[in-house]
Amino acid sequence: MSDTTRREFLQGAGTYGFAAGVGLTGGVGLAGGARSVAPSGVSAQEAVHPFGYPEEGLDVERTREVGYLGFKGMEIRDGTRHSGCAFGTFNAIVGQLAEVVGAPYTTIPLQMMDWAGAGVVGFGTLCGTLNGAAAAIGLVCDGRDARAFIADLLTWYSETALPTNLYAPTGDLPRSTAESNLCHVSLTRWCRSSGFASGSPERAERCSRLAGDVAAKAVEMLNQGAMGLEKPSEKTVCRSCHYMGPNYEMGQFTHGEMNCLTCHIELKEKKVGPGGHASGS
């Protein structure tokens, strides 16, 4: 991780930053009135294309509420109504940026990530709250910054007992740690832990709160310019045991940074841990 870049994000003289109403432009065809800003420590070429982030940031708790309410269903600026987990996070971040910054955020259809709900049209893959928030981050910044923020967001999601219940209009709900970034696993583990069925109103309420929590965490990270994890994750990932190289016979891994042991339960029995396979396994 490029800690220096991340910690300098938005801190000091204008890394991706711009005062409200003055857009950082990039690419072709953006609405008029905007000016390019060459952020400190970032080449102009790297900086011209993301839309940037306001120096004053967004309100974290307001974002949590908007994310929650977006999941339940919300009318957007063109008068249409949208809902769901991916809309919840994407709209909470990009919708607020459109209000605070204006163009070019106002050109983005706030429903462009609706399809990512329930792990992509119900397929149960990547949690829609993460997909929506990551796409919003992808409009704010790119390259190492975007990747670092999103990697930290995914790790936080998989290792935090959620929902936080920081916005809990109907009282606290049971919390569980997903140990995964997949909708299917996250949801199953919460249902098993809480005893509430997947079709229960409590489960829908839980996912509404996750939309709020994930949007809020993304904004908190962007506001700070870094997530500030105090310690590295202790999860067992592919590289705990495998190497990635051109020689098949020597062992290899395929892409993966989630906790291996959540799905590969046979490895848990072998006591595989962060340091690799336990002695004798």
Add this chain to the structure above:
Amino acid sequence: MSDTTRREFLQGAGTYGFAAGVGLTGGVGLAGGARSVAPSGVSAQEAVHPFGYPEEGLDVERTREVGYLGFKGMEIRDGTRHSGCAFGTFNAIVGQLAEVVGAPYTTIPLQMMDWAGAGVVGFGTLCGTLNGAAAAIGLVCDGRDARAFIADLLTWYSETALPTNLYAPTGDLPRSTAESNLCHVSLTRWCRSSGFASGSPERAERCSRLAGDVAAKAVEMLNQGAMGLEKPSEKTVCRSCHYMGPNYEMGQFTHGEMNCLTCHIELKEKKVGPGGHASGS
């Protein structure tokens, strides 16, 4: 699936369609010179916000090549260079739409989905080619149309021997069926099947071709207005065995439309199939 809506997509009088250079606008703040088109069979409210698709479509084989080359690395219109699977598909579709249609597609940073590479910043979740293509579809259309296209794209991906080798500048590669939409599973199955390691140049070549194939399939679907699957998928999904309801004790499922048996290998031994658990299991 809403077959009527899908088959009418772009066919006949202007469902989301517009002549090149004449944008279908929505939302707030889009560049001037565009006109709104109320598609047949779709309310104006539903239609005003996606960016739409040109009636003449895009060239499928050109898209396959651009997707492939984008994975390898390509300079975009602002002079920066990008690469990877999610950039490959997103850039192949949105970049071409920016060329053919112009605004509002030109306002989209072509690197906004780069983070989705390798299953989201290397985490191995949703295949980046699918995430990039789905985000592009989310700019073209929304609601039922976007969901239907994306569901079909995910199903096609999981059930087709890939890469197609229709663009094969270095000759044919071994093909495998992913039986999943996850990067980690798709890649592992190809490596096991082909004997090529994850760090091999052949594996990178395989993923380049998938970027081309997935972008091309998405464009083929958008051009046709429907994917045209001749038969429903035979995969075993959650609902083959479980119901989703509020009563935990009666059994339930959590979101999932991938093939259960790819990960839940213990169920394969029980001969669970599309009709549910086999007799006596």
